[in-house]
Amino acid sequence: MDNYKDNYNEAMGSMTSYSIATDIPLEIFANICKYLPPSILFKLTSVCKQYRKYLISLENQDIWRTSRLGLLSYPKLPPPPGMTEQDYIKLTAAESGCRFCGTRKSEIKFYWMFRVRCCNKCYKFNIG
Ligand SMILES: [Zn+2]
Numbered sequence: 001m002d003n004y005k006d007n008y009n010e011a012m013g014s015m016t017s018y019s020i021a022t023d024i025p026l027e028i029f030a031n032i033c034k035y036l037p038p039s040i041l042f043k044l045t046s047v048c049k050q051y052r053k054y055l056i057s058l059e060n061q062d063i064w065r066t067s068r069l070g071l072l073s074y075p076k077l078p079p080p081p082g083m084t085e086q087d088y089i090k091l092t093a094a095e096s097g098c099r100f101c102g103t104r105k106s107e108i109k110f111y112w113m114f115r116v117r118c119c120n121k122c123y124k125f126n127i128g
Pocket of ligand 1: 098099101102103120
């Protein structure tokens, strides 16, 4: 077995077969992912357990960081301590609207203390 497949198995857990999409060196897979927008990375985490395990690993946060900094116009600051890149990207996705009611029409604010993105009405109802 090729060396990269050994490394891949080690990183991804036991796999008995390789699909075309995963039969590439892990380094190349990671580099491809870095140039995909976060929205696609989130979709990739739903493709299979191996992708999910690899992509949400704390060791692979650099993939999300590179994607976020290169392909999103915001946020440029690093995530708060203890927050993963994925959670940070989801939280700051203002176009997703209020976390509680889903509205996109009223002003959406980030309340970092509570790590939540919501409209003023929901803030008063749920937090304030
Ligand atoms: Zn709301």
